[in-house]
Amino acid sequence: MAPRKGPSNRMKKQGIPEPLDESLVTRKRKDAPAAAVEERGKKRRTAKEAPRKDAVINGSKGKSKGKPVKKLAPPPVSDDEISDNEADAIDDPDIMEDPLDGVNVTGLDALGSASDSDEADDDEFGESGSDVVDSDTEVRKAGLWSDDEDEDDIEEKLTAANIEGLSRKLDMQKAIEEAEAQAEMEEAALQTNIAERPKVLEDEQDEDGRPISTFAAQDLQLLRTRLTDTVRVLDDFKNLAEEGRSRAEYRAQMLKDICAYYGYSEFLADKLMNLFPAREAFAFFEANETPRPIVIRTNTLRTHRRELAQTLINRGVQLEPIGKWSKVGLQIFESQVPLGATPEYLAGHYILQAASSFLPVMALAPQEHERVLDMAAAPGGKTTHIAALMKNTGCIFANDANKSRAKGLIGNIHRLGCKNTIVCNYSALEFPKVMGGFDRVLLDAPCSGTGVIAKDASVKTNKTEADFMKLPHLQKQLILAAIDSVDHHSKTGGYLVYSTCSVTVEENEQVVQYALNKRPNIKLVETGLTFGKEGFTKIGGRIFHPSMKMTRRYYPHAYNVDGFFVAKFKKIGITPPNAIGANGPSTNGKVDATQQEEYVDKTPIVDEDEQEESDFGGWDEEEDQKYMERAQRNVLRRKGRDPKAVLDNPHKKAKQGQNGAEKTDLKTDAQASGERVQKAKKADVAAQGAKVNGGSGKSSGAESRPRKGNGGREEKVR
Numbered sequence: 249m250a251p252r253k254g255p256s257n258r259m260k261k262q263g264i265p266e267p268l269d270e271s272l273v274t275r276k277r278k279d280a281p282a283a284a285v286e287e288r289g290k291k292r293r294t295a296k297e298a299p300r301k302d303a304v305i306n307g308s309k310g311k312s313k314g315k316p317v318k319k320l321a322p323p324p325v326s327d328d329e330i331s332d333n334e335a336d337a338i339d340d341p342d343i344m345e346d347p348l349d350g351v352n353v354t355g356l357d358a359l360g361s362a363s364d365s366d367e368a369d370d371d372e373f374g375e376s377g378s379d380v381v382d383s384d385t386e387v388r389k390a391g392l393w394s395d396d397e398d399e400d401d402i403e404e405k406l407t408a409a410n411i412e413g414l415s416r417k418l419d420m421q422k423a424i425e426e427a428e429a430q431a432e433m434e435e436a437a438l439q440t441n442i443a444e445r446p447k448v449l450e451d452e453q454d455e456d457g458r459p460i461s462t463f464a465a466q467d468l469q470l471l472r473t474r475l476t477d478t479v480r481v482l483d484d485f486k487n488l489a490e491e492g493r494s495r496a497e498y499r500a501q502m503l504k505d506i507c508a509y510y511g512y513s514e515f516l517a518d519k520l521m522n523l524f525p526a527r528e529a530f531a532f533f534e535a536n537e538t539p540r541p542i543v544i545r546t547n548t549l550r551t552h553r554r555e556l557a558q559t560l561i562n563r564g565v566q567l568e569p570i571g572k573w574s575k576v577g578l579q580i581f582e583s584q585v586p587l588g589a590t591p592e593y594l595a596g597h598y599i600l601q602a603a604s605s606f607l608p609v610m611a612l613a614p615q616e617h618e619r620v621l622d623m624a625a626a627p628g629g630k631t632t633h634i635a636a637l638m639k640n641t642g643c644i645f646a647n648d649a650n651k652s653r654a655k656g657l658i659g660n661i662h663r664l665g666c667k668n669t670i671v672c673n674y675s676a677l678e679f680p681k682v683m684g685g686f687d688r689v690l691l692d693a694p695c696s697g698t699g700v701i702a703k704d705a706s707v708k709t710n711k712t713e714a715d716f717m718k719l720p721h722l723q724k725q726l727i728l729a730a731i732d733s734v735d736h737h738s739k740t741g742g743y744l745v746y747s748t749c750s751v752t753v754e755e756n757e758q759v760v761q762y763a764l765n766k767r768p769n770i771k772l773v774e775t776g777l778t779f780g781k782e783g784f785t786k787i788g789g790r791i792f793h794p795s796m797k798m799t800r801r802y803y804p805h806a807y808n809v810d811g812f813f814v815a816k817f818k819k820i821g822i823t824p825p826n827a828i829g830a831n832g833p834s835t836n837g838k839v840d841a842t843q844q845e846e847y848v849d850k851t852p853i854v855d856e857d858e859q860e861e862s863d864f865g866g867w868d869e870e871e872d873q874k875y876m877e878r879a880q881r882n883v884l885r886r887k888g889r890d891p892k893a894v895l896d897n898p899h900k901k902a903k904q905g906q907n908g909a910e911k912t913d914l915k916t917d918a919q920a921s922g923e924r925v926q927k928a929k930k931a932d933v934a935a936q937g938a939k940v941n942g943g944s945g946k947s948s949g950a951e952s953r954p955r956k957g958n959g960g961r962e963e964k965v966r
């Protein structure tokens with residue numbers, strides 16, 4: 249892969265960033281005009297020309313001066329290379345696939361302290377670990393290497409070994425400061441050049457009433473200027489908007505420019521823009537243009553973080569602890585060796601894992617000797633973290649529906665020395681039927697990957713309305729299966745963590761709300777994570793349960809981590825008999841009298857037709873319907889047909905089947921593929937049911953067996 253141009257976000261310490269400052273924007277689209285490239289080149293040259301501050305670091309000025317900058321190592325071998333056909337719809341946020349690029353720098357802020365459960369005994373860097381970002385040597389030494397005076401010599405050596413990276417860090421800091429100053433000047437000039445109310449909107453409009461742009465989309469500089477102006481206006485509409493112009497017009501302009509500048513489909517850009525105020529939305533899109541830092545997680549089953557850091561530094565890796573919030577993460581600034589092929593990597597001392605992927609496991613907080621289910625586990629970043637936290641005790645069932653990915657999972661489990669883990673290959677929808685009664689369940693759900701666009705830019709254009717119907721539908725089914733796999737009687741646990749690497753409301757709050765609606769026997773609890781934004785309780789006309797505040801959202805522009813969502817539930821009782829779906833722990837020997845009375849429906853959840861509404865209910869079904877209809881109208885419009893004329897056509901209506909299903913070609917792509925998925929799923933479930941039952945082809949019997957606690961009466965099985 250060609251090296252990235254311009255400084256990378258990887259060099260930034262993970263932490264809460266400065267308020268949006270356009271000067272910090274360093275990376276534009278690859279097709280940016282030559283002027284922009286030239287400008288970046290200048291900045292890089294500035295960085296090189298900036299005087300080094302080696303002496304400030306450790307008094308050994310000149311040590312690294314003149315030392316040829318070695319060619320960087322090839323990209324780390326991804327732990328996720330088995331990912332193949334899943335790539336489209338299912339994103340794996342965990343494994344860093346990008347090559348190391350260029351010099352890496354800048355300060356990390358601690359985002360909070362690691363919870364006790366986060367391998368507390370591995371805190372070799374001490375409390376001051378995060379202070380090492382400071383260029384002051386003394387702080388660095390004390391914080392990074394040890395409090396142990398006997399090890400002064402080693403510390404000295406290590407500090408020297410890391411010196412080149414630190415020196416570059418200072419260079420880069422200086423370059424950034426200069427770039428900031430320059431941008432401030434530009435901004436000031438811009439402010440004086442433009443009228444008080446910037447002229448952003450064109451007078452001409454298209455047939456939809458949207459402004460027509462007078463310059464070509466490839467005029468990126470102009471586009472960017474208009475974008476920042478529009479953001480400014482939306483930020484201070486009262487004072488900056490042109491007279492007679494509405495907020496909607498500015499928003500439409502911004503949407504158009506976001507699509508042109510960053511290359512998003514209008515559909516996705518709109519969805520993402522709706523999550524934030526204009527300024528923050530801009531910061532989000534901007535952050536998606538730069539990769540996140542390379543991070544490795546120390547495998548505490550094999551080594552300690554300090555030991556690992558020492559070894560890697562000796563190999564020419566520049567690194568730092570990730571921040572106070574994790575005691576096992578190391579941020580890599582630069583490496584002379586391929587991180588996916590070092591002896592330590594091969595010996596399983598670490599795994600390349602995105603920082604935000606630590607979070608769901610930290611929230612899960614698995615305890616020693618517990619029984620844990622990781623429902624969608626491949627390639628195993630989180631499973632192996634769970635195993636480490638459990639110190640290889642208890643038992644983890646690591647499941648993934650994708651066989652080839654499950655093979656990679658096995659590879660990682662072996663490499664990292666997890667001995668308490670059993671790998672299985674079911675659709676997680678089957679899980680209450682396969683087995684249940686888990687102390688804790690992690691559902692790191694398949695998702696659209698809108699949190700990892702920096703890693704996979706194809707998400708910008710390849711996600712459709714259909715995806716945002718199919719995926720939430722699957723996620724809703726999975727979360728019910730997950731809940732029903734938890735043992736609410738667990739003495740130590742009874743928890744479920746739901747996570748995605750997506751930032752959309754449909755895949756997060758809506759799924760959580762759905763679970764709360766369908767399972768009154770669960771409640772949201774605090775995640776225990778020390779940073780992260782609260783989940784939405786209200787957005788775009790949707791209202792969620794107040795406890796949604798306890799869920800956590802992570803954004804690239806806010807924390808320099810992949811976009812992520814984490815929710816933690818506690819199961820507080822049996823699933824009531826009228827609940828939709830399954831509930832059925834009985835295989836761990838923990839069945840008691842109460843459970844005997846429990847409604848046990850081990851049927852995989854394949855349909856949601858019969859769902860009742862609740863206080864917050866109604867929105868899921870109606871909402872889905874609304875989207876379906878909108879999608880249908882859009883498809884017709886795209887085909888150049890008038891949706892009103894077609895959809896209200898009595899002839900078409902007459903063609904509808906008895907159940908109201910559309911039998912004409914009016915079905916949207918979304919509907920058609922949704923149905924195909926349902927059919928395939930049913931077939932798959934049937935086949936897997938056969939597999940579970942020894943390949944006899946018979947069902948488990950759950951479908952025909954009278955339900956317990958129901959007076960022998962047959963429950964309706966979907």
Ligand SMILES: C[S@@+](CC[C@H](N)C(=O)[O-])C[C@H]1O[C@@H](n2cnc3c(N)ncnc32)[C@H](O)[C@@H]1O
Nearest residue numbers: 624625626627628629630649650675676692694
């Ligand atoms: C986000 S990735 C999981 C990443 C993993 N937890 C980790 O930390 O390495 C989602 C996974 O869900 C799996 N998956 C998709 N549908 C599934 C289903 N119905 N049952 C189980 N796993 C499924 C995919 O194969 C994919 O590996």
